[in-house]
Amino acid sequence: HPGVITLKIPPGLIGVFISKDDADMKEAFRKMESIKLIMVDMAKTDSMEVKGFASGFEDKLELSGFTELISVNDGGERIKILILEKEGKIKEMMGLISSKEEFLGINLSGEIDPDQLANIIKDIKISDFNISD
Numbered sequence: 001h002p003g004v005i006t007l008k009i010p011p012g013l014i015g016v017f018i019s020k021d022d023a024d025m026k027e028a029f030r031k032m033e034s035i036k037l038i039m040v041d042m043a044k045t046d047s048m049e050v051k052g053f054a055s056g057f058e059d060k061l062e063l064s065g066f067t068e069l070i071s072v073n074d075g076g077e078r079i080k081i082l083i084l085e086k087e088g089k090i091k092e093m094m095g096l097i098s099s100k101e102e103f104l105g106i107n108l109s110g111e112i113d114p115d116q117l118a119n120i121i122k123d124i125k126i127s128d129f130n131i132s133d
Contacts, residue, residue, distance in 0.1 A: 003044030007037040011110070031111040038105030054098045057105065058082070061094055069093075076100060083112075 011032035029035075040053065047053035058080065066082040073079075077099050084092040090113075095106040 002046060003041040005039045005041070007039070009035045009037065011035055031113075032108055033110035034107070036105075036107040038107065040103040040105075042101060042103065050098050050100060050103050054078070054080075054096060054103055057103070058096065066092075066094060 011029050011034070042050055042053065045053060047056070061082050064084070066084050069081045069083045071078070071080045077097060080096045082094045082096070083090045089111070091111075092107070092109040093112050095108075097104045097106070
């Protein structure tokens, strides 16, 4: 789609940047099979607003079997976590972070512990990812 940038990151690469003191975080990423970032440059999309784009994105995930785990609005940033369960275990997670002007998706697949997942997502700010030419 126009304006959508997808970046696949090997889980082992992220482990290199995690402090040795953060054993829980290292353990969480060690069990990941795949990590993808989905960044959206709204100026290049067909959508006129982030809210409509995010809603359409969420609809597609739900059609694929994802269910909402949690939704939080934090000072204008909306964070929504959707999960895909198989055999009673979380196998894939989408973290959607949006503000009035930006949208970011984080896809994790593999063996996912919900508590570790919450710790990872709560520290992410959309401003950490800047899409500019």
